[in-house]
Amino acid sequence: MPLLDWVNRNQAEETATRVPYHLLKFEKSYGDVKQAKENLIIQGDNLQALKALLPLYGGQVKCIFIDPPYNTQSAFEHYDDKLEHAQWLSMMYPRLQLLKDLLAEDGSIWITLDDNESHYLKVLCDEVFSRKNFVRNIVWQKKYTVANDSKGIPDSHDHILVYRKSDKFLRNLLPRTEKQNQLYKYDDNDGRGRWRTDNLTVKTLSQAYLYPITNPNTGKEYLPSAGRCWLTSSDNMLKLINDNRIYWGKKGDGAPQLKRYLSEVQDGILPTSWWTFDEVGHNDESRKEQKVFFGSEAFSTPKPERLITQILKIATNTNDMVLDSFLGSGTTAAVAHKMGRRYIGIEMGEHANTHVIPRLEKVIEGEQGGISSTVNWQGGGGFSFYTLGGSVFDDNGFLNADVKFKDLASYVWWLETKFALNQTENFDNPFLGIHEGTAYYLLYNGILGDRRPNGGNVLTSSVLNHLNECHAHDGKRIVIGEASRLSPARLEALNIEFKQIPYSLYGNKAK
Template sequence: MPFLDWVNKNQAQETTREVPYHLLKQASVHGDVSGTNADNLLIQGDNLLALKALIPFYAGRVKCIFIDPPYNTQSAFEHYDDKLEHSQWLSMMYPRLVLLRELLAEDGSIWVTIDDNEAHYLKVLMDEIFGRKNFLCAIAWEKRYAPPPDTKDFGYVHDVILVYRKSAAFKRNLLPATDEQASRYKNPDQDPRGPWKPENYTCRFTAEERPNLFYPIRQPNTGEEVWPKKTRVWAMSRESHLRNEAEGRIWWGAKGTNSVPSLKNFFSGVAQGMMPMSIWKHGLAGHNQDGKKEALALHGDAPFSTPKPEKLIWVILHIATQAGDLILDSFLGSGTTAAVAHKMGRSYIGIEMGEHARTHCLPRMQKVIEGEQGGISAAVEWQGGGGFRFCTLGEPAFDEHGRISTDIKFATLAAYVWHLETGEPGQQVFDKPLLGVHNGAAYYLLYNDILGDRRPAGGNVLTHAVLQAINEIFPHDGPKVVYGEMSRIGASRLAAEGITFKQIPYDVRMR
């Protein structure tokens, strides 16, 4: 498989490991954040730092990622630096995509909107990070319904949406049939099975290429044998044709005298869902003007520069998720992804770096909770409710000397250590030294006086007394990994107990 190379690529690859781990600080709570709303987060801060902060808690949990990164169009945008030199743009995207992949569930997918300035380079970059076998589609989304007024050579009216899965475990959903699609189905013969439309009964193969599809069928009204053309044979085998005939699915025209039959395709089957296609017309997924009108209605005289329409995100989430799934957008913009996810009953995490996280995203989500009726609200019968947490990035968890920040609480470091050791997100409640058992090994953390002993030689230090307490209160018959400030137990005793001791902070590293 070919790889993309650019100036400072090695540095971009190192960036993922070098990004400091920051704490997330809850700034405010809006609405009801209990139950299914507990994971709803709006984060203000650099998305690279925020993604790193999310890894210990959400690695492998995100079902769908949608991002609308800067297109690197060499033009100026109010809220983004969209004039990066090409290699800088690639270096900006690489570590973020690596972290996004780590957050993605095995049955999850990632959707990235882009235009032709970087689309082909991004495709190769994502092939490298997600695996070329996991590429699903490059969707052409009709973002304009008319040519732009400044057209010189070609009227550029679409964006590309690159779609990748995490693994073969991903399964897409069908899209509901639209009113326009439903209007194509009629019932001229009053078939009790309902409306249908005729489908071609032949296919583009020659008789020499598909001899099994070159056979006569009987015209029931005239009794004549009907053969397909040698350059266009029947679309199905003789056995399938006989089954269609027995099921009354063949149409010979209004007067029953057509020389070539059609196949009845009933709307009842289509109504269950339509296969997603690789071209999305604006009637299905909206267009830029829809997004701008929605932004004007929400923000008045200060709309976001390039918002995506809610309808576009609705289509993506309909294909890629179910109610309750976790959605992530690390280039949240004006908050469209979070708004649509909220209205569709999905959990979500949105990350935005600038002040417009407060001026655009926060007020928009407050309006969603209050039941605003823009975008997809009517289609999904949105009436308001739910809630989210607004968070900011705190100080780095480790200082330049490797010391752990005093702001880190036990549960936060526990989730960090658990993910470091197991690769799993820290979803369990961390309120005791035993963090959990993974692949037969038990993991313990002695930190913040978790055993209630504040003496220097007590709860944070592995002493004989602490070890005895651990064995009595949290026994485990197998290997143990213990994190603590210091160990005062000899190597032979540790080996006899099956303990691997790791010292805080020196042995605390990012995966």
């Protein structure tokens, strides 16, 4: 597959690996304390924050929506959108790598951009997510007026690139609207309800479905147009005609059309790649929403709540996890909150405090802006605010003294298995779990109750006996600790691999 090349691409490929793992530092919870644990707002560099999230949420995020800088070469109040093209690519590449690792196997990522960088990003995403996992390029009509003062061809749309993690992704149908139901305007008063006309032919050519249909009122025969055939067999077509499910025009002398009954259609409709402003909102609508929340326009190009709602309807269900690592004014988090989704939002600037938190506080209070009336939002819920703490490992690979047992257990498990550790577990012994037939144990931070230096963190015969009491395992075992007093021969005989903190376990992976 062709690859996109740019200055410093090699460094960009290694950035995600080299960025240090950081701890997340809890600052404050808002609203319902229990529900606040499910929703995170993180202030800090999104590259470091994404890396910090991997051991906690790797492979668990159902939907990622990001609205990154469009690289329009403009200077905005809240962020720099004036990167050199190669810098922009180097900024996006490692973030896409980490976002992919956070996605669930049935998850999807949605990225909004305009023509400045969308085509380059398409090539990057083909590489990171695989070309076969490209779902669609959705065109969103973001403006309802034309810039008549433009010297060229004014733009009226943005792109939304959609990729899935794997073929396990299944899109939802969109709910039907009353406007769509009004298309079913005919009724024969035969108890089957309202119907509309539909095409009787399909593109797939089948010789068995090429036959004449005779209008019973005129005797005139009809054949499909060139390159098409009828959608069913002649026997089934005769049944449809006899059952009064074929329409012959107002006077009964026209070509056959199918009667499509409202009562027989799907509960929802298929999403398409063309989203109009009357369907999902436009830029002016989102700016007006901003004024309601903040009293002024916080950002020049925010996204309307209806746009995010459409995405979450297609890509998620209630209680699924949603992530936005370019959170901006907090629209994604606000919509996810109102729709009953769990969420993680990452924002670097001070407006995480000045805009995002106040907006979500209003959501908890029951504000009635945006989609609130549509989803019958009445308030409630909660979220937690975090900042980035110290790195898990220092420049020499040594552990940060602030790292607790559960912190290190999460990083150990992620680095070994590439799966997130169950964060609801209350670890009171060294056993972490079993992955692909291998049992993992961590000796760290006095987990065995011995608080002396290195106490309980060294693998000895007595500690091994205790591990067997914690969780006996017949297969391979990996024990991670500060040192081992057991000989290599005995470890091999017991099918135990010992990994020392930090060098044997991590090497360069710690950074």
